[in-house]
Amino acid sequence: MLIDVDHLLATLTLEEKASLLSGQDFWDTQEVARDGEVLVPSVMVTDGPHGLRKQAAATDHLGLGKSVPATCFPTAAALSSTWDPALLRRVGEALGVETRVNDVAVLLGPGVNIKRSPLCGRNFEYFSEDPFLTGRLAAPLVDGIQSQGVGTSLKHYAANNQEADRMRVSAEVDERTLREIYFPGFEHVVKEAQPWTVMCAYNKVNGTYASEHPWLLTKVLRDEWGYAGLVVSDWGAVRDRVAGVAAGMDLQMPPDGGRGDARVIEAVKRGDLSMAELDLAVRRVLELVARSPQKTGVQPYDVAGHHALAREAAAAGTVLLANDPVDGAPLLPLSGGARVAVIGELARTPRYQGAGSSQVIPTRLDDALTALRAATGVNVPFAAGYTLDGEDNGSGADAAALLAEATSVAKAAETVLVFLGLPKSYESEGFDRSHIDLPAEQVAVLQAVAAVNPRVIVVLANGSVVATAPWREYAPAIVEGWLGGQAGGSGVVDVLLGKVNPSGRLAETIPLRLEDNPSFGNFPGEYGAVRYGEGVLVGYRWYDYRELDVAFPFGHGLSYTTFGYGPVTATVTGEGAEVRVTVKVTVANTGDRAGAEVVQVYVGDQSASVLRPKRELKAFEKVMLEPGESREITFDLDSRALAFWHPLLKRWTVEGGAFEIAVGASSRDLRGTVTIDVIGEDISLPITSLSSVAETLAHPVVGPKLSALIKGRVSKSLAVMLGDMPLESVADFGIMGIDRVGLETFLTS
Numbered sequence: 001m002l003i004d005v006d007h008l009l010a011t012l013t014l015e016e017k018a019s020l021l022s023g024q025d026f027w028d029t030q031e032v033a034r035d036g037e038v039l040v041p042s043v044m045v046t047d048g049p050h051g052l053r054k055q056a057a058a059t060d061h062l063g064l065g066k067s068v069p070a071t072c073f074p075t076a077a078a079l080s081s082t083w084d085p086a087l088l089r090r091v092g093e094a095l096g097v098e099t100r101v102n103d104v105a106v107l108l109g110p111g112v113n114i115k116r117s118p119l120c121g122r123n124f125e126y127f128s129e130d131p132f133l134t135g136r137l138a139a140p141l142v143d144g145i146q147s148q149g150v151g152t153s154l155k156h157y158a159a160n161n162q163e164a165d166r167m168r169v170s171a172e173v174d175e176r177t178l179r180e181i182y183f184p185g186f187e188h189v190v191k192e193a194q195p196w197t198v199m200c201a202y203n204k205v206n207g208t209y210a211s212e213h214p215w216l217l218t219k220v221l222r223d224e225w226g227y228a229g230l231v232v233s234d235w236g237a238v239r240d241r242v243a244g245v246a247a248g249m250d251l252q253m254p255p256d257g258g259r260g261d262a263r264v265i266e267a268v269k270r271g272d273l274s275m276a277e278l279d280l281a282v283r284r285v286l287e288l289v290a291r292s293p294q295k296t297g298v299q300p301y302d303v304a305g306h307h308a309l310a311r312e313a314a315a316a317g318t319v320l321l322a323n324d325p326v327d328g329a330p331l332l333p334l335s336g337g338a339r340v341a342v343i344g345e346l347a348r349t350p351r352y353q354g355a356g357s358s359q360v361i362p363t364r365l366d367d368a369l370t371a372l373r374a375a376t377g378v379n380v381p382f383a384a385g386y387t388l389d390g391e392d393n394g395s396g397a398d399a400a401a402l403l404a405e406a407t408s409v410a411k412a413a414e415t416v417l418v419f420l421g422l423p424k425s426y427e428s429e430g431f432d433r434s435h436i437d438l439p440a441e442q443v444a445v446l447q448a449v450a451a452v453n454p455r456v457i458v459v460l461a462n463g464s465v466v467a468t469a470p471w472r473e474y475a476p477a478i479v480e481g482w483l484g485g486q487a488g489g490s491g492v493v494d495v496l497l498g499k500v501n502p503s504g505r506l507a508e509t510i511p512l513r514l515e516d517n518p519s520f521g522n523f524p525g526e527y528g529a530v531r532y533g534e535g536v537l538v539g540y541r542w543y544d545y546r547e548l549d550v551a552f553p554f555g556h557g558l559s560y561t562t563f564g565y566g567p568v569t570a571t572v573t574g575e576g577a578e579v580r581v582t583v584k585v586t587v588a589n590t591g592d593r594a595g596a597e598v599v600q601v602y603v604g605d606q607s608a609s610v611l612r613p614k615r616e617l618k619a620f621e622k623v624m625l626e627p628g629e630s631r632e633i634t635f636d637l638d639s640r641a642l643a644f645w646h647p648l649l650k651r652w653t654v655e656g657g658a659f660e661i662a663v664g665a666s667s668r669d670l671r672g673t674v675t676i677d678v679i680g681e682d683i684s685l686p687i688t689s690l691s692s693v694a695e696t697l698a699h700p701v702v703g704p705k706l707s708a709l710i711k712g713r714v715s716k717s718l719a720v721m722l723g724d725m726p727l728e729s730v731a732d733f734g735i736m737g738i739d740r741v742g743l744e745t746f747l748t749s
């Protein structure tokens with residue numbers, strides 16, 4: 001059906017227009033009909049992000065009701081660990097196909113909030129602690145989905161980094177931190193992929209609800225980043241509907257029984273909201289409907305092909321954290337004839353997605369135990385070891401029996417695969433975790449198994465990091481499988497058997513202790529406010545700045561082959577806002593298997609007028625290399641890779657000086673470093689009577705004048721003491737030899 005947006009805007013009544021600004025039901029936009037003729041059809045939007053949750057009957061936003069079967073792809077925690085934009089594009093295409101064939105117009109995702117704390121209950125749905133990686137992976141996912149003629153919803157904008165009090169809490173974040181850490185994921189996806197919709201967060205940002213925040217929704221999102229699509233509320237995020245429309249929040253979901261629409265109508269009649277403001281929001285809803293595909297009735301798609309892609313992605317997102325030699329050789333990959341045993345309920349009953357609105361009904365479900373038996377043709381011995389239905393194994397007697405069975409199975413095997421992870425009750429949308437430990441009874445099983453057989457490989461299933469330090473000594477090999485989607489079981493087995501050479505890398509640091517995390521003490525806040533006191537030092541930026549040891553660093557992940565790095569070179573062209581840096585390095589596969597290396601480029605400003613992280617990820621590339629093969633890789637960095645958000649000038653700024661360019665296999669495994677000199681922008685601030693003596697002396701024009709003025713009057717040591725004093729105070733004290741009037745003349749001449 002052809003939608004003539006301009007004609008509709010000119011002819012719809014005020015009431016009809018207002019009705020379009022909220023849904024018709026939980027998942028559909030409002031239809032407008034006159035005398036039985038549909039003027040504006042409704043379109044369906046539905047979760048997201050890693051699979052389609054199309055509810056045919058009862059509706060909810062907590063993952064309670066049933067939905068149609070759909071491929072459950074790996075969660076963002078696993079997808080981000082692939083560091084593979086091309087793979088995310090392909091996953092996106094498949095998600096787009098399933099969205100389209102189910103007559104859904106918009107898939108509600110991806111979620112690009114930063115993993116500020118490992119405690120956030122929804123970290124499984126988010127990509128990384130790093131904004132650059134987040135944006136570079138989410139953009140191709142959005143592109144892939146939208147390539148199928150359906151839309152996405154980039155969520156939750158902005159600063160929704162916890163579940164605790166998420167519908168009310170005010171994230172108290174300084175602008176520089178927003179611009180450098182919490183925005184760039186959104187900014188990059190908006191600029192590169194233009195998601196059809198952006199979903200505003202529930203929470204407040206610096207005291208104002210995101211759903212009624214003009215600076216967030218209009219100034220930054222639209223005026224600065226050029227966003228042309230629609231803003232939809234998170235489900236139930238609207239407080240003041242009229243303020244929302246004025247701020248740029250177009251579509252309220254789900255509907256509120258007409259309350260919001262009535263307020264909008266009243267406000268327009270009273271003149272509190274202009275018709276132009278209303279029309280802008282209505283236009284965006286109409287444009288969304290106009291670009292949405294016509295409903296064709298549910299169509300088939302390649303279910304088996306999508307399952308295979310989910311398996312490929314799960315294997316690619318699996319991170320080999322450790323593979324220490326035991327008896328002179330690493331335990332992984334498992335050799336063909338290895339007599340292995342499997343311990344752990346999670347091998348049989350996989351945990352493969354998180355709980356809440358993202359929960360989909362999978363088309364198939366692979367568990368690792370069945371996959372391992374099928375792949376090896378051996379009835380691999382198994383013991384559950386623990387249960388998943390509660391905090392502990394039930395009665396002491398049951399626990400003892402499970403433990404005894406596990407140790408006897410482990411003892412008889414050559415090598416033991418111990419599957420551990422977080423039960424469903426540990427992490428979910430809606431609440432945060434209170435610690436990052438595995439269940440104690442699982443650790444007890446691991447300990448008991450290791451005591452009878454030290455050849456232990458731990459395979460983890462969790463949506464956000466778990467502390468490995470408490471049990472690291474019992475596990476020479478550790479494989480992080482995350483919540484790997486419906487083919488997570490077979491995907492991880494592909495890695496264990498070496499059918500897939502692991503190439504996953506950590507998108508978040510695994511700290512030694514929760515207490516080391518930068519947000520510790522400030523998370524999740526109290527009395528309705530959460531202070532982002534760590535500022536830009538989020539994730540590895542903090543651990544590096546504080547020189548803290550970590551369990552496994554950001555960017556880390558092992559392979560079954562080895563890679564060598566040649567010398568790093570960096571060439572600077574241009575200066576200031578036009579500066580570009582070309583970084584080159586040759587990487588070689590020095591082992592005997594084909595494998596992929598993720599080459600990471602980190603930039604550090606050696607001396608800056610603001611606190612800057614020691615190093616920040618600014619480029620990466622995943623390179624597949626045959627044994628003995630080497631390749632030169634070139635990275636082009638633009639000025640943004642060097643810039644910081646100047647808190648006073650309120651713009652991206654390249655400050656001149658030395659920058660360190662480090663290339664490596666993780667944030668802590670830097671294989672080559674070069675220092676470049678960059679000519680910066682003029683960032684001298686205007687000098688006023690309230691400028692300090694030090695600021696004035698540093699100014700290229702006024703500085704020499706002041707030096708000349710105070711020469712002979714102010715000794716060097718006195719100048720240091722006066723450094724932080726405003727000029728007018730120094731004038732008042734008579735130290736400069738001029739009074740305020742003289743100062744005024746001095747500053748204006």
Ligand code: BGC
Nearest residue numbers: 047060061062108234235357
């Ligand atoms: C979640 C969103 C989700 C929406 C609809 C909300 O509770 O925060 O991510 O898309 O529900 O289910």
